[in-house]
Amino acid sequence: MAMEVTRELLHRLPKAELHVHLDGSLRPETMLELAAEYGVKMPAADPETLRDYMHVKDARNLVEYLDRFAITLSVMQTADSLERIAYELAEDLAAENVRYAEIRYSPILNSQGGLPLTETVDAPLRGLARAKADFGIETAIIICGIRNMEPATSRDLADLTVAYKDRGVVAFDLAGAEYNYPAKKHKDAFYTVINKNMAATIHAGEAYGAESIHQALHYCQANRIGHGTRLFEDPDLMRYMNDFRIPIEICLTSNVQTRAVESFEKHPLRMYYDEGLILSLNTDNRLMSATTVTEEYWRAHQYLDFTWDELVNITMMGFDSAFMHRTQKLEMCERVKREIESLKPAKA
Structure with a gap:
């Protein structure tokens, strides 16, 4: 008998988080405390009002969605x-019950007050190491270049990525405004990372079409694609990603907020899943x-009729898509499978 999907059951499901921005995931309470400490003005004086303000409800595109990041970065x-x-x-x-997370950000944005780039990486790594000791969660960092910055800056961040290989940083990314800022301009940065046998993921196909994904794959050799919302516009490229098992990092809610899709119901996640693409949520x-x-x-x-078994499949695809050494990944996947099996009701 099929298991009924509930929020409580999904909460208990062991999950991987492969696409989460450090500067987009602060607690409002922490923002206010840090703002008071550093003399920074916040747009609201209490946590709930600030939380509501930071929740983007009125963006017309990706660029407007990104405007709020100036607020979080002011206390970072x-x-x-x-x-x-x-x-x-x-x-x-x-x-x-997220068991593994890859947390991304662009250290150049955290050095505006003079903090050395190395410390912008060492400090989060210290926090993540403490969290592992306290909560058992496995984490890693992905360093982001920024599309609308000079390619030379991306190369510097790529060098930083390589410097922290096997020290907590697992990949290089390209984020920021997508339209009119092609990934191929940053291909030298990706060569730097790939030449050192490190992984790459790129935000692509979110605010621009499938051509953006094509560049991410064929100019920058991305191992995963962030968002990939408009991949379906190029069926041949979609077949390529399916044939070569290139994962897509799906972010349903933000895709609706940035108008990458009209609604949850019209998100291509269901189409991608039915086509057999590798996906994570x-x-x-x-x-x-x-x-x-x-x-x-x-x-x-709720919106795309995914069943329990399908969601379990997606969570396993997420773990299998992690930028983790294969032996560690296999061990984690086995632990996760056992935990998922334990969620099934006991047979009478």
């Missing part, structure tokens, strides 16, 4: 704040999208 310019925010994000993820930004990993799974069930 010290080592202590970065360590705390990383720790709290891992704590929040662990609280909803992710939050993108827990604060700006007012969501959790559990909520993303629930919305897939």
Whole structure:
């Protein structure tokens, strides 16, 4: 008999989070405390009002969605704040049974107050190490280049990524405004990372069409695609991604917020799943999208009719798509399978 899908059951489901931005996932309470400490003005004085303000409800496109990040970044310019925010994000993820998370951000945006780039990485790593000790959650960092910055900046961030290979950083990404900022301009940065046998993922096909995904794959050699919402516009490219088993990091809620799709019901997730593509479900930004990993799974069930077995399949695809050494990944997948099996009701 098919298992009934409930929020409580999805909460208990062990999950992987492969696409979550550090600077998009702060607790409002923490923002206010840090703002008071650093003399930064916030747009609201109490946590709930601030939470509501940071929840993007009126963006007409990706660029407007990204405007709120200036607020979070204003309190992310010290080592202590970065360590705390990383720790709290891992704590929040662990609280909803996320077993593994890859947390991404662009360190160049955290050095505006003079913090050395190395410390912008060391500080979050310290927070994530404490979270592992306290909550058992496995985490890693993905460093992001920014599309609308100079390619030279991306190359610097790629060098930083390589410097932290096997020290907590697992991949390089390209984020930010997509339209009119092609990935191919940053291909040298990706060569730097790939040449050192490290992984790459790129935001693509969110605010621009399938051509953006094509560049991410064929100019920058991406191992995964972030969002990929408009992949279906190029059926031949979609077959290519399916044939070569290139995973897509799906972020349902933020895709609706940025108008990448008209509604949850019209999101191509169901089409991609039925075509056999490799997928994961992710939050993108827990604060700006007012969501959790559990909520993303629930919305897939609620709006796109995903069954329990299909959602279990997606969670396993998420773990299998992790930028983790194969032996570690296989061990984690076995643990997750046993945990999922334990969720089934006992036979009478």
